[in-house]
Amino acid sequence: MDFAQNLSNAIILGCTYLLMAAGLTMVYGVLKVLHIAHASVYTIGAFVGVLVYSWVGNFWLSLLIAMIFSGVFGILIYRFSYYYLLDVPRTVPLIASIGLFVMLTDLLQKPFLMGPYQRAFPAGGAGLPRIDTPWFSITSKQLLIFSVTIVLMVLVYLLLTRTRIGLGWQAASLDREMAAAVGINLNRIIALNFFIGSALAGAAGVLVGIYNNSVFATMGDLPSYKAFIIIVLGGMGSLPGAILASLLLAIVENFLVASIGYVLPRDSIAFLVLILMLMFRPHGLLGQE
Amino acid sequence: MPILEVERVSHWFGGLQALKDVSLYADREILGLIGPNGAGKTTLFNIISGFLTPTHGKVIYLGKPVQHLPPHQIVRLGIARTFQIVKPFANLTVEENVLAGIGMPYYAQFRGLVAPYRTTANVHTASHLLELTDLQNYRNAPANRLPIGIQRRVEIARALAIKPKLLLLDEPAAGLVAKETLELANLIKNLHQQGINIILIEHNMRFAMSLCQRIVVLAQGEIIAQGQPIEIQANEKVINAYLGQE
Incomplete structure (x- = not known):
């Protein structure tokens, strides 16, 4: 019973990592930028979600608006920072990204935005049922996280593998110059990439906000590090790798905490895994050597 | 009206002048662009295909100036290209x-x-x-x-x-063995017969001479000769540029 329950909890946790890491992977794929400020988008998504929820009281509407807002915010981040840094060494946008992240977190802590408080996000499970089996239980919040993640990931998968824009992303991530030479408008393709990746981060923020019933300005700190670990584990820019790494990391975290207790703080496990991975398989699980 | 006209194009990379006042035209033909290393051939291709905006001068395609358009828009007008390093x-x-x-x-x-x-x-x-x-x-x-x-x-x-209406090939025969080069030449002729106009950069002189109807020779950013392959072969400036004599 414990095993099944731990596994189901781990999968739910993995879903929240996955939404965050998927967007980051997409951005990394096309721009080769480690987009730290992605975690700010996550926080902003949660903030917009909780605000809209307090006005309209409808979870689905607040999720939708939070995702659109986050997506547009992502485009703005691209247009006003990385856009100017396309042809410089990749460490430059990385540093810009760290600066952006720190700036946005500080800005969000201002009293006229989120302030230093935690806000409750009492959307519950948005009316979804609780599932009880003899082996494990899934709360309605968990079911919500799981189903929203699956739907969004299936949509992203279809977009990536079946459509023009997916082909365009693949082309642009392999060779931007050549992609332009077959008529792909790079700016538009990259902006859409940011829109979708950021919308996913916004969704992750909303879902985690609901799960913990708490939204606050620095909630992006930990996910920013973890999402990174996941894309390194998964193999920089490989989406299947990121999915696998999200689930594996969540499973390792859950089972280690469950079996050996809090010998290690839970969130340090991810870093331990990262260090081991870099020592023994530096190109990640599914990355190319 | 020629398909493509390059009008007095100059291009600088910082303090280095890669192209000096280059003017040429391309019509319904296979045009060869030859010249020693560093002559500015690829720079000219990059300008025509929109990857570079020339410091001075115009590129006119089907009667319209296109030198300020980005690559993806140039492609949509019907100018396709390949790269010297296959990608x-x-x-x-x-x-x-x-x-x-x-x-x-x-x-x-x-x-x-x-x-x-x-x-x-x-x-x-x-x-x-x-x-x-x-x-x-x-x-x-x-x-x-x-x-x-x-x-x-x-x-x-x-x-x-x-x-494409115009196809720019940047050293298509580089790295090919003799049989492949021959197949490539046949393919290019075939494409030309189907109405695609071609400009090709080539190092392989024999390949260029056998394939092209007209040849433009660039050396150190300037056009030093243009004409039929036979004229080019006999041109003293060209021979000097290739053999490095003055």
Whole structure:
């Protein structure tokens, strides 16, 4: 019973990592930028979600608006920072990204935005049922996280593998110059990439906000590090790798905490895994050597 | 009216002048662009295809100036190019490489972007192009696993996918063995007969002389000669430029 329950909890946790890491992977794929400020988008998504929820009281509407807002915010981040840094060494946008992240977190802590408080996000499970089996239980919040993640990931998968824009992303991530030479408008393709990746981060923020019933300005700190670990584990820019790494990391975290207790703080496990991975398989699980 | 006119184009990279007042035209022909290393041939291609904006001068395509357009818009007007260093989309299959080039209008509008790319019509067009470039047998092979001669053909197939009126080939014969070079020459002649106008940069003199109807010679950023292959072969300036004599 414990095993099944731990596994189901781990999968739910993995879903929240996955939404965050998927967007980051997409951005990394096309721009080769480690987009730290992605975690700010996550926080902003949660903030917009909780605000809209307090006005309209409808979870689905607040999720939708939070995702659109986050997506547009992502485009703005691209247009006003990385856009100017396309042809410089990749460490430059990385540093810009760290600066952006720190700036946005500080800005969000201002009293006229989120302030230093935690806000409750009492959307519950948005009316979804609780599932009880003899082996494990899934709360309605968990079911919500799981189903929203699956739907969004299936949509992203279809977009990536079946459509023009997916082909365009693949082309642009392999060779931007050549992609332009077959008529792909790079700016538009990259902006859409940011829109979708950021919308996913916004969704992750909303879902985690609901799960913990708490939204606050620095909630992006930990996910920013973890999402990174996941894309390194998964193999920089490989989406299947990121999915696998999200689930594996969540499973390792859950089972280690469950079996050996809090010998290690839970969130340090991810870093331990990262260090081991870099020592023994530096190109990640599914990355190319 | 010629298809393409380059009018008094100069280009500087910082303090280095790569092109000096270059003017040329390309018509319904196979035009060769030859010259020693560093003559500015590829720079000129980059300017025509929109990857560089010339410091001075104009590029006129079908009567309209295009020197300020970005590459993806130039492509939509019907100017396709290949690169000196072959760059197929490495992880994609040969067919996907060609599919990426098919259907310019898709990339121009939002509805096109979310449209599926593997439609019956697109696959049909791709098959036709693969046949034309003799790549049918490599359809599902990842492009980066293929020998260079075949990768070059993938590049040409992908360039043809955009239905160009003008095709710029940057050293298409580089790295090819004799048999492949011969096949390439036949392919280029075939494309020309189908109404595609071609400008090619070439180092291989014999290849250029046998294929091109007219040749422009660049040396140190300037045009030093142009004319029929026979005239070029006899031109003293050209011989000096190649042999490094003054």
